[in-house]
Amino acid sequence: MATRSAATQDDLRRHNLARLLRRLHEGGAASRSDLVAFTGLNRSTVGVLVSELADVGLVYEGAGAAGQVGRPSLMVQPSASSAVVVAFDLRVERTVAALVGLGGDVLVHKEQRHKRSSYTPETALRNIVSLVGSMMGKAPSPATWVGVGIGVPGIVDHVDGRVRLAPNLGWVDVPLGDMVREGLTSAFGFAPAVAVNNDADLGAIAEHARGVGKHSRNLIYVSGEVGIGGGVIIDGRPMTGAGGYGGEVGHMVVNPQGAMCRCGAKGCWETEIGRDAILAAAGLGGDQMEVADVIAAASGGNPKAQAAIDEAGEWLGIGLANLVNLFNPEVIVLGGHLRLLFPLVSGTVYRRIHYALPAVREQVRVEVPSLSGDSTLLGAAETAFEALLSDPIDVLARAHHAAAS
Amino acid sequence: MATRSAATQDDLRRHNLARLLRRLHEGGAASRSDLVAFTGLNRSTVGVLVSELADVGLVYEGAGAAGQVGRPSLMVQPSASSAVVVAFDLRVERTVAALVGLGGDVLVHKEQRHKRSSYTPETALRNIVSLVGSMMGKAPSPATWVGVGIGVPGIVDHVDGRVRLAPNLGWVDVPLGDMVREGLTSAFGFAPAVAVNNDADLGAIAEHARGVGKHSRNLIYVSGEVGIGGGVIIDGRPMTGAGGYGGEVGHMVVNPQGAMCRCGAKGCWETEIGRDAILAAAGLGGDQMEVADVIAAASGGNPKAQAAIDEAGEWLGIGLANLVNLFNPEVIVLGGHLRLLFPLVSGTVYRRIHYALPAVREQVRVEVPSLSGDSTLLGAAETAFEALLSDPIDVLARAHHAAAS
Numbered sequence: 082m083a084t085r086s087a088a089t090q091d092d093l094r095r096h097n098l099a100r101l102l103r104r105l106h107e108g109g110a111a112s113r114s115d116l117v118a119f120t121g122l123n124r125s126t127v128g129v130l131v132s133e134l135a136d137v138g139l140v141y142e143g144a145g146a147a148g149q150v151g152r153p154s155l156m157v158q159p160s161a162s163s164a165v166v167v168a169f170d171l172r173v174e175r176t177v178a179a180l181v182g183l184g185g186d187v188l189v190h191k192e193q194r195h196k197r198s199s200y201t202p203e204t205a206l207r208n209i210v211s212l213v214g215s216m217m218g219k220a221p222s223p224a225t226w227v228g229v230g231i232g233v234p235g236i237v238d239h240v241d242g243r244v245r246l247a248p249n250l251g252w253v254d255v256p257l258g259d260m261v262r263e264g265l266t267s268a269f270g271f272a273p274a275v276a277v278n279n280d281a282d283l284g285a286i287a288e289h290a291r292g293v294g295k296h297s298r299n300l301i302y303v304s305g306e307v308g309i310g311g312g313v314i315i316d317g318r319p320m321t322g323a324g325g326y327g328g329e330v331g332h333m334v335v336n337p338q339g340a341m342c343r344c345g346a347k348g349c350w351e352t353e354i355g356r357d358a359i360l361a362a363a364g365l366g367g368d369q370m371e372v373a374d375v376i377a378a379a380s381g382g383n384p385k386a387q388a389a390i391d392e393a394g395e396w397l398g399i400g401l402a403n404l405v406n407l408f409n410p411e412v413i414v415l416g417g418h419l420r421l422l423f424p425l426v427s428g429t430v431y432r433r434i435h436y437a438l439p440a441v442r443e444q445v446r447v448e449v450p451s452l453s454g455d456s457t458l459l460g461a462a463e464t465a466f467e468a469l470l471s472d473p474i475d476v477l478a479r480a481h482h483a484a485a486s
Numbered sequence: 487m488a489t490r491s492a493a494t495q496d497d498l499r500r501h502n503l504a505r506l507l508r509r510l511h512e513g514g515a516a517s518r519s520d521l522v523a524f525t526g527l528n529r530s531t532v533g534v535l536v537s538e539l540a541d542v543g544l545v546y547e548g549a550g551a552a553g554q555v556g557r558p559s560l561m562v563q564p565s566a567s568s569a570v571v572v573a574f575d576l577r578v579e580r581t582v583a584a585l586v587g588l589g590g591d592v593l594v595h596k597e598q599r600h601k602r603s604s605y606t607p608e609t610a611l612r613n614i615v616s617l618v619g620s621m622m623g624k625a626p627s628p629a630t631w632v633g634v635g636i637g638v639p640g641i642v643d644h645v646d647g648r649v650r651l652a653p654n655l656g657w658v659d660v661p662l663g664d665m666v667r668e669g670l671t672s673a674f675g676f677a678p679a680v681a682v683n684n685d686a687d688l689g690a691i692a693e694h695a696r697g698v699g700k701h702s703r704n705l706i707y708v709s710g711e712v713g714i715g716g717g718v719i720i721d722g723r724p725m726t727g728a729g730g731y732g733g734e735v736g737h738m739v740v741n742p743q744g745a746m747c748r749c750g751a752k753g754c755w756e757t758e759i760g761r762d763a764i765l766a767a768a769g770l771g772g773d774q775m776e777v778a779d780v781i782a783a784a785s786g787g788n789p790k791a792q793a794a795i796d797e798a799g800e801w802l803g804i805g806l807a808n809l810v811n812l813f814n815p816e817v818i819v820l821g822g823h824l825r826l827l828f829p830l831v832s833g834t835v836y837r838r839i840h841y842a843l844p845a846v847r848e849q850v851r852v853e854v855p856s857l858s859g860d861s862t863l864l865g866a867a868e869t870a871f872e873a874l875l876s877d878p879i880d881v882l883a884r885a886h887h888a889a890a891s
Contacts (some may be wrong), residue, residue: 089744090498090524091526093498117593122492122494134879137663154804199879200496204847236845236846238845245844245845246843246844246845291589292599294887297728297730298728299728315720315725315727316723316725316726316817318721320720320721321702321721321814322506322813322814322846323702323703323814323815323816323847323849323850324814324845324846324848325814325848326814326845327704327812327813327814327846328568328814328841329811329812329814329842329843329846330812332811332842332843333808333811333812334740334807334808335739335740335742335806335839337740337741337804338743344841344843345841346841346842366628399739402739402749402751402810403738403739406734406735406737406738407716407732407734407735407812408724408725408727408732409727409729409730409731409733409734410727411728411729436739436749436750436751437651437734437737437751438641438651438734438737438749439651439729439733440641440650440651440729441641441729441731441732441734442726444728444729454624473491476782
């Protein structure tokens with residue numbers, strides 16, 4: 082509290098506008114009575130705030146959903162065609178992009194494959210600018226473009242969008258946020274808010290806002306790719322740590338007698354449950370192989386593949402028990418190849434989690450993502466909406482101004 | 487933001503009063519100009535707020551500290567004799583208590599030794615009630631008694647003050663918060679806010695508010711007692727987790743080939759750096775021995791004691807590197823016997839922390855507590871002041887009413 086910015090009359094109005102819009106964006110349509118109950122403000126104040134949001138087109142009032150008892154009441158709804166963002170999930174071998182409207186609707190969804198070896202930051206930038214152009218060309222009129230969100234498989238300074246290290250892209254110290262802002266400005270004469278974040282952090286944000294952790298306050302997202310990434314939500318907010326780099330769960334040492342990790346330590350969690358570890362244990366090396374191939378081999382009766390899965394299950398459980406003891410989460414969400422692995426080893430995983438202290442583990446559940454592989458992409462959209470949701474009127478005024486200039 | 491309570495006019499006033507009082511309590515005396523700069527409010531609003539706090543006696547204005555350049559300006563100061571709390575640190579073999587005034591001054595400090603075997607919850611309650619009586623007898627007049635804070639070496643539900651498990655006290659599922667509220671009410675006809683928390687969580691709160699982590703936003707306190715406890719501050723606020731039980735760093739598995747822990751898992755951090763582990767490795771068992779004895783033996787040339795210290799240093803570093811990767815803290819504070827151990831093994835510890843990812847470790851420093859063994863006690867005082875600091879006028883009005891009835 083002590084360092085939060087001052088609360089003046091004007092802050093109060095902005096704060097309440099922001100709260101209303103965020104509620105509608107995250108929770109969908111609501112009656113005025115719902116909003117009165119949600120905010121604790123009186124009916125006339127809510128009316129004034131709704132009118133102010135409606136005047137700039139961010140919300141509208143219309144008949145509620147069918148199936149309600151009695152006469153359908155007027156519902157306040159976020160207008161998906163009022164404000165849009167373009168979201169990106171930059172992966173090792175493909176770029177996934179979406180045009181997303183206020184309220185979270187995915188309006189356009191695109192994938193482009195690329196060669197890992199030639200995917201430099203400059204190539205990525207060209208793809209991003211070109212995809213923004215084609216997506217904004219399909220944006221509903223009169224939508225205001227309020228942000229771009231980008232997920233990167235690496236360590237990112239979320240304040241300025243600098244990619245410190247993305248080992249599997251081979252990127253070191255890339256000022257991606259600045260590059261994208263400049264690229265968009267030179268292509269379109271304007272750049273909205275640009276947010277760049279770690280992919281697993283975005284997975285956590287999306288699964289918490291709209292996915293399997295929707296009603297939780299404390300969530301950990303663990304993504305299994307070549308490496309093992311993590312994103313942590315504490316008391317409803319993303320945990321960043323001192324520099325924005327918290328949640329590096331893949332480099333938690335769980336087996337000091339284990340294999341050497343590319344980070345230089347021995348026995349990181351990643352060296353036990355990362356893709357390469359599972360492939361190697363199964364004797365299925367090679368660039369084209371995936372954890373899905375190990376699972377297929379095991380179900381076809383390959384004992385070495387089955388042993389690799391069993392072993393990965395033990396280590397998955399040991400690491401998750403640590404996270405439970407440390408963070409006391411309500412939900413752990415397993416993405417990437419862990420999503421495929423978990424159903425096969427859930428008994429082992431829960432047996433290991435049972436070693437966490439009883440009070441700490443009693444609320445936890447382990448889940449797979451409910452956003453069908455798009456957790457990172459949708460998390461990127463959420464971060465792109467953040468500026469608008471924090472100060473709707475101001476951001477919209479500046480965006481209109483920029484568009485008009 | 488979405489679930490925070492509504493912001494009405496009255497909320498705004500309370501919020502600003504609370505911010506001012508918290509600033510003065512945590513940061514000490516400030517000029518009106520400092521408070522204008524801190525709050526961003528205008529001078530007349532700050533004047534009204536200061537007057538309101540002065541009217542109820544919580545603050546006063548007086549000459550500033552000597553040594554300033556120029557004419558001393560009037561400083562707004564928290565009044566240590568306006569509101570007091572009684573704080574307790576319940577340890578395995580002694581009870582430490584303090585009477586603490588608003589602003590954090592320790593007015594009275596007491597220690598009572600007790601036998602571990604006979605220290606039941608009922609005995610603890612009798613001690614607490616009797617110490618409150620003798621301390622409040624020494625409270626300055628007209629101080630209002632606004633809270634009691636208690637630290638317990640165990641797993642505590644901080645919402646209702648129930649001790650779920652305090653293994654070294656032998657307490658299981660003890661409703662300590664309710665017991666203390668009832669005990670105080672029957673002894674004094676009134677009980678103020680009673681806060682019960684885990685000892686390491688309180689260490690983290692105190693070192694963050696007033697100690698070596700004063701200007702940090704992300705801090706981890708690791709306490710070495712019989713067990714290894716932890717408290718975590720994330721972005722300026724204590725991390726609680728789903729049930730208030732986060733931060734159980736002692737049961738992070740770091741050595742699955744290691745010794746069996748009393749929690750049932752194998753190779754917990756506690757089985758490598760806990761007191762008993764270090765004593766056993768040094769060949770110095772026995773109830774009366776402490777880590778200090780191992781250190782003395784090593785400095786006297788005992789090679790087994792030296793080897794135990796070296797080994798504990800390696801494991802301390804491995805565990806801290808994990809915490810750095812997971813939480814990206816600015817400060818790690820090592821309390822209890824780790825405070826004695828750290829200066830002897832700091833080279834090893836930093837070498838191990840160097841295995842954490844570069845971006846994640848670049849801001850971290852490892853410190854020993856600066857509150858001379860009283861971190862838990864002073865953290866308990868902070869939690870006891872929390873109700874007053876959140877809503878000063880309301881809490882004071884209710885306390886006066888209770889005293890008058």
